[in-house]
Amino acid sequence: xxxxxxxxxxxxxxxxxxxxxxxxxxxxxxxxxxxxxxxxxxxxxxxxxxxxxxxxxxxxxxxxxxxxxxxxxxxxxxxxxxxxxxxxxxxxxxxxxxxxxxxxxxxxxxxxxxxxxxxxxxxxxxxxxxxxxxxxxxxxxxxxxxxxxxxxxxxxxxxxxxxxxxxxxxxxxxxxxxxxxxxxxxxxxxxxxxxxxxxxxxxxxxxxxxxxxxxxxxxxxxxxxxx
Numbered sequence: 334x335x336x337x338x339x340x341x342x343x344x345x346x347x348x349x350x351x352x353x354x355x356x357x358x359x360x361x362x363x364x365x366x367x368x369x370x371x372x373x374x375x376x377x378x379x380x381x382x383x384x385x386x387x388x389x390x391x392x393x394x395x396x397x398x399x400x401x402x403x404x405x406x407x408x409x410x411x412x413x414x415x416x417x418x419x420x421x422x423x424x425x426x427x428x429x430x431x432x433x434x435x436x437x438x439x440x441x442x443x444x445x446x447x448x449x450x451x452x453x454x455x456x457x458x459x460x461x462x463x464x465x466x467x468x469x470x471x472x473x474x475x476x477x478x479x480x481x482x483x484x485x486x487x488x489x490x491x492x493x494x495x496x497x498x499x500x501x502x503x504x505x506x507x508x509x510x511x512x513x514x515x516x517x518x519x520x521x522x523x524x525x526x527x528x529x530x531x532x533x534x535x536x537x538x539x540x541x542x543x544x545x546x547x548x549x550x551x552x553x554x555x556x557x558x559x560x
Contacts (some may be wrong), residue, residue, distance in 0.1 A: 404428075408533050415529040420515075422486070422493045423507040426452065427541075431479040434541050435459050438514050439468060443502040445494065446479075450487040453479045458514060466516045517541075 357524045404412065413424040427437040435457040444453045455477055461467045471477055482490065498504050499512075509515045515523060520541065 344530060362430060404539075405534075408535065411533040412529060416524050417510075418511075419493075419497045420507060420524060425486050426482065426490065426507075429483055431488050432480075432522070433457065433515055436476075437469070438505070438507055440506040441500055441502065442494065442500075442504045442506065445490065445506065447487065447491055447494075449481070450484065451479050451481045458517075460517060466514065472483075511544055 409424065409428050412551045418423055423437055426432065426440070427434070430437070430452055432452075432454065436454050439456045439458050440452060440454075444455065446453070454471065456468055457471050457476065458466055460470055494506070497508070498506055505514050506514070509519070509523065520526070526541075
């Protein structure tokens with residue numbers, strides 16, 4: 334059904350239609366169709382102004398989220414090369430391990446197993462109102478996992494640990510110039526994110542989590558193990 338004719342009735346009349354206006358629903362946005370359908374459902378169920386909702390097209394009111402931009406493997410490396418030297422591996426580890434920003438910035442030296450070429454996710458940073466950047470466990474038990482890295486990233490991570498990470502087991506792997514973890518809101522201006530993603534030719538609106546959908550493919554099926 335692509336068109337219907339809504340009728341307006343007199344509030345104090347005999348219920349007859351006084352006007353009819355053809356409408357082409359195919360030209361409406363899903364949000365508008367959903368809103369109109371909800372209004373007419375009220376007219377049917379509660380006000381009893383009409384007997385049947387004419388604004389009914391299966392699936393027409395469903396809004397599909399916009400597909401977020403993703404990067405090719407080559408673009409991931411280009412983006413990493415544009416980062417400050419101490420944050421280059423942050424992009425690669427986040428991408429190939431499929432980590433969220435709060436997870437990759439919460440990695441400590443004790444979470445890196447160079448012998449097995451893996452990282453263990455046991456905690457994450459999150460922004461808490463009134464408390465700031467808070468370190469705690471993942472939101473669910475499924476967030477506790479061990480992820481294998483590609484050999485090339487493992488080799489670079491070994492060099493990164495030697496150059497930028499303290500010797501303590503609790504030393505954070507990725508930090509800012511002053512040696513402290515980088516809050517999410519400070520990351521973009523610190524690395525000039527908008528300029529970087531423009532230089533590699535990605536669509537506008539690429540966020541930090543943009544590279545991660547390629548993680549599963551890039552790991553070559555190595556996957557992750559839950560702890």
